[in-house]
Amino acid sequence: SAVISQKPSRDICQRGTSLTIQCQVDSQVTMMFWYRQQPGQSLTLIATANQGSEATYESGFVIDKFPISRPNLTFSTLTVSNMSPEDSSIYLCSVETDIEQFFGPGTRLTVL
């Protein structure tokens, strides 16, 4: 298993601003994932982040809107850029070990 922490746990932001979410893992992992969970919905994968390479984005998500960094094997950041109220959601990072995926506690974002 893996212990994952996220910062901030929640935030309220103004339209047009950007927020960077941090994800820290207690062990080195190859793959990290970023998900979005809109209110009452399931999890939607935003992108997969490999250390040392560009993140791979899912259909409907672009790097300009959700830039991702993966500077080492235990850390990643997701930035939600130029936010609008539609970006209000829970953002979750996760890691995979042995075909099992473990999630962080999530960042609850509200955009006014």
Added chain:
Amino acid sequence: GQQLNQSPQSMFIQEGEDVSMNCTSSSIFNTWLWYKQDPGEGPVLLIALYKAGELTSNGRLTAQFGITRKDSFLNISASIPSDVGIYFCAAVSGTYKYIFGTGTRLKVLA
């Protein structure tokens, strides 16, 4: 595209009752996972299934990997109030490709 259908979408049950939920797909998968998400938290892995027909237990939870590899079931026996939450199934397709179900919202009445 691939999708997982979970049922029921939500359920209210009395404390002490057994609960069953399932997850189905039109596609074949090699791994099925069941998660529980409490309010304000990230999903927590409950059970992982790796072989068709596999039946695995974790305390009061039992999950099965369907023989056709297109479905999975989760049972909770003797439910208690802390079982409340959203239960998600997930299936793994290919490398690092996880697909999540729509979720089953469980509410337990004391």
